[in-house]
Amino acid sequence: MKKTIKILSYFTLFILFSGLLGFFALKHYFTPERIKTLIIDFAQKSTNREVKLxxxxxxxxxxxxxxxxxxxxxxxxxxxxxxxxxxxxTPSLKALLKKKIKIKSIAVKGLQLQIIEVKKNVYNFSDLVEETAKPQAAKGKTPPKSKSKPMDLMISGLNITDSRILFKNSVGSFIFKEIKFEASNISPKTSFPYEAYFIMDVKTPAFKGELPTSLSGDLKLPDFDVEKGEMNIKKAKIYLDKISCAINGTVNNLLEPDAKLHIETKPFSTTNLKPYFPAIPSKIGLPAFVADINFKLSTNYIKIRKMPYEAAFFSGDLSGRLDWEPAFTYAFNLDLKANIPETNSSVIAKKFSAMPKNLKLPMLDIELRTLLKENLVKIKHAQISTSKNQITSSIDIRFPKKGMDIEGTVNIKKGNVAEIAGIFPQVKGYALSGNFTGHTNFSYKTKPVFSGLFNITDFQGGEDLFRLNKVNGTLIFSDKKIDIKKVSGKLKDSDFKISVSAENYMRHPVIKFDGVLTELILPPMKPASKTPLEKKSPAQTDENSIPIDVSGSINIGKINHPNFVGREFAFKTDLKNIKPTMRDISGTTAFSINDGTFSDLYKIASDYKIAKIILSPILLLQKSSKAAKLKGIPDFNNIKYSLIDGNYNFTKGLMTIVKSTLNSNVADVQTSGKINLPDEKLDIRISTKLHKQSGISMSTAMDLLVTGTLTDPKVKPDVKSIIKQPAIKKAIDKNLKKLFKNFLK
Known part of the structure; x- marks a missing residue:
């Protein structure tokens, strides 16, 4: 800009004095051809370029x-x-007689100037503005400064029309076309009014477009020195399509502007920006924008001292510096505050289809203090607040030669579950409430690393039998492990305490738990959708699943389900490689429960998969008793028991029933054998000793051999165990004796 103004000043003075030379040459002595020759000779010697007119x-x-x-x-x-x-x-003859230079008017039409960077920091006019080195003064002496007498020049009117200036460098091209400029009473001593209009045609990789611009005000050029110049912009407008920007303010030093400007834009739609920034979504209304900018513009940088701004719910400040020589660098401080009123997300969803609808968004207060550099985004302070929630954060995002590094913290100073739940209408029925606080530290270089802690107090909410009350606890987490420590509260009216940890949860979770519950009430599950699920092969089912290891224990004082009731339930497990098909599962599980009843166990087994595994021997007993078709054996569908326990080993999907006991009012049952969990194939022995209450009393157990699958078991009695029954053995012995006696006759 500085060089451009210099070259314009140079040629303005050149043309001006060429005109004065012509005027002083009396027509009697200088013909038009003679004047033309004099001007061309003078211009060519001054510029070392060819000149024509x-x-x-x-x-x-x-x-x-x-x-x-x-x-x-x-x-x-x-x-x-x-x-x-x-x-x-047109000069003033009257002023010349008084030894003053006064010009009535200067009119320039069709001025065209090209400023082109031919190589870095070298322009097509560099030869015109090169300064010769001044001889050094003698050592210890400083040459006296000479002060030239100010030029006593007055121009009554200046009119420039139909003109064009091109500026082109490595960044792109900037064309000022259709230039119109008018000024009157131009003097080196006082300010004078001006009006200007031009279209700035910008062509850069980042932006392509035309910006019609008009401005008017007062201009002051002491001694016609542009460095001392002062411009008062009373009214200016810049247009980008239908977007208008109004400007007023002052500019000092027209060579390297030092400006204080007030800027305003009216509301507009992002549709108006689509021709220039195609990636911007359409039809988003943007509010009016108001800013006051105080900046310094030099040949190689711009420094924004301060720029407070306002736009609808937003306000803030911008300051910093942008350098483009010797290297492109910038450092800006951006402060932002926003007070966003309560709204419904459906309004936003009309413009952004990805936004969920019908969310009741509370009033938000936002604060942001950010440092922006070419290799760093530093969020010094960020805060989001509602009436009952407050989150603060600080984040550093660095851009090395390759990739991106992130480091930061998030602090939840206060959290209110009820206010957050109020955003989502679908959870209104759960009546969620409670408070929480916490913090997290995180970073990312080659992989994410994070850690943190959350405390929850007096959490309540849920539905029916699964309503939680007065829940308190601590969650400690990192990229390697999650710990839920000493969570206590009530499940409906039952007290519970539980601790859970999960290690390596990103790839192969290792979950450990320990819990106590006074009573667990299990409702029947709601009917599943009638739409048939697509059947998948075992390989497809496990393809996107990660293996899980689970170990721990839980004790429940009482379990209550419409089909199953029991007391003093104790469960302990240590299982590895759990996947949906169970084909890789290994480990052990043991449980016991006392004094209860059950009926139609297949209902609870269909509702809860864990129940299906634990109670699989009893389920087999029910199905086998029907399939055996032996008179006197009960169906085991309605049983009062004193003990059910089990001890199972798992090896690569094969479940070995080490021990399974059912002691009930109608029979005592022992089950052993193997179940292949992936295909549910069976190899089971069920030993049943009936009690008198069943209608048959056995002193020796009778065995059933079960093969087939869980859904289609094949059952046959074990003949050896039947023969051992006292009644049958007595009948066999009696018949054998009778046969022996007949043989001896």
Whole structure:
């Protein structure tokens, strides 16, 4: 910009004094051809370039030059550097008689100037502005500063029309076209009014578009020194399509502007930006924007001292510096505050389809203090607050030569479950409430690393039998492990305490638990959808599943289900590689429960998969008793028991029933054998000793051999165990004796 103004000033003075030269040359002595020759000779010697013009003449209206052309260095083979269709200068003869230079008017039409960067920091006019080195003063002496007398010049009117200036460098091209400029009473001593209009045509990789611009105000040029110049912009407007920006303010030092400007834009739609930024979504209304900017613009940087701004619910401040030479660097401090009123997300969803609808978003207060650099985004402070929630954060995002590094913290100073739950209408029936606090530290270089802690107090909520009350506890987590420590509360009216940990949960979770519950009430599950699920092969089912290891124990004082009731339930397990198909599962599980009843166990087994595994021997007993078709054996569908226990081993999907006991009012049952869990194939022995209450009393157990699958068991009695029954053995012995006696006769 500085070099551009210099070259414009140079040629303005050149044309001005060329005009004065022509005027002082009396027409009697200087013909138009002689004047033309003098001007061309003077210009070519001054610029070391070729110069052409069609005519130069002295008229009653003043001095006129038409079709002035100045070549690129060194001649027109390299192109045209500057052209002007018409230049007319009208001096004041009366002022000249008083030894003053006063010009009534200057009119310039069709001025065209090209400023081109031919290589880094070298322009097509560099040869015109090179300064010769001044001889050094003698050692210890400083040469006296000479002070030139100010030029006593007055220009009553200046009019520039139909003009064009091109500026082109490695960043792109900037064309100022259709330039119109008017000024009156131009003086080196006082300010004078001006009006200007031009269209700035910008073509860069980041932006392409035309910006029509108009401005008016007062201009002051002490001694015609642009560095001392002062511009008062009373009214200015810049347009981008239908978007308008109004500007007013002051600019000091027109060579390297030092400005204080007030900027306003009216509300507009992002649709108006689509031609320039295609990635921006359409039809989003943006609010009016107001800002006051205080900045310094130099040839190689811009420094924004302060820029407070406001836009609808937002306000803030911007300050910092952008350098483009010797390297492109920037550092800006951005402060933002926002007070966003309560709204429904459906309004936002009309513009952003990804936004869920019907969320009741509370009023938000947002604070942000950020440092922006070419290799760093530093969020010094971020805060989001509602009436009952407050989250603060600080984050550093660095951009090394490759990749991205992130490091930061998040603090929940206060959290309210009820207010957050109020956002989601679908959870209204759960009546969620409670408070929480916490913090987390996180970073990312080659992989995510994080750790943190959350405390929850007086949590309540849920539905029916699964309603939680007065829950308190601590969650400690990291990228390697999650610990839920000493969580206590009530499940409906039953006290519970539980601790859970999960290690390596990203790839192969290892879960450990320990819990106590006074009573567990299990409702029947709601009927599943009638739409049949797509059947998948075992390989497909396990393909996207990660293996899970589970170990721990839980004790429940009482279990209550419509089909199963029991007391003093104790469960302990240590299982590895659990997947949906169970084909890789290994480990042990043991349980026991006392004094209860059950009926139609298949119902609870269909509702809860864990119950299906634990109670599988009893389920087999029910099915086998029907399949055996032996008279006197009960169906085991309605049983009062004193003990059910089990001890199971698992090896690569094969479940070995080490021990399974059912002691009931109708029979005592022992089950052993194996179940292949992936395909549910059976190899089971069920030993049943019936009690008198069943209708049959056995002193020796009778065995059933079960094969087939869980859904389709194949049952046959073990003949050896039947023969051992006392009644049958007595009958067999009696018949054998009778047969022996008949044989001896």
């Amino acid at each position: 069609d005519s130069a003449s002295l008229k009653l209206s003043g001095f006129a030059i038409t079709n002035l052309k100045v070549s690129e260095y060194p001649n027109f083979k390299e192109g045209e550097f500057l052209t002007a269709k018409e230049f007319i200068l």
